[in-house]
Amino acid sequence: MRTLYCWRCEMDIPMLEEDEWRIVQEQLHNATLAVTTNRSETIAALSVISIRSIFQPALDVYERITGFRETNHNALYHHRVALYGPPCHNCGRPLRTPDARLCGSCMAPREGV
Numbered sequence: 001m002r003t004l005y006c007w008r009c010e011m012d013i014p015m016l017e018e019d020e021w022r023i024v025q026e027q028l029h030n031a032t033l034a035v036t037t038n039r040s041e042t043i044a045a046l047s048v049i050s051i052r053s054i055f056q057p058a059l060d061v062y063e064r065i066t067g068f069r070e071t072n073h074n075a076l077y078h079h080r081v082a083l084y085g086p087p088c089h090n091c092g093r094p095l096r097t098p099d100a101r102l103c104g105s106c107m108a109p110r111e112g113v
Contacts, residue, residue, distance in 0.1 A: 014066035
């Protein structure tokens with residue numbers, strides 16, 4: 001786990017390393033399957049299904065790994081170190097992608113590219 005600035009959340013957030021991500025990803029996958037199965041078996045609308053309770057195990061695993069209480073399971077998909085680039089030489093925030101040529105925060109060009 002490494003704390004990085006998340007441009008979507010606009011704050012420093014604990015980001016998962018790949019081995020940690022695989023654990024959380026498995027929980028997210030299981031939750032997605034549970035939603036799909038529930039909907040196909042009951043023909044229930046998403047508004048009827050308790051999405052929060054189904055995805056809670058993934059949120060709990062993330063909290064156990066990072067110590068940070070995330071409340072939105074969708075945020076877990078982008079709280080992953082591998083999705084970000086190196087720190088900007090100008091402002092220090094991570095580039096938004098590993099291939100980014102400009103910093104999304106200060107618009108400084110990436111060095112060495």
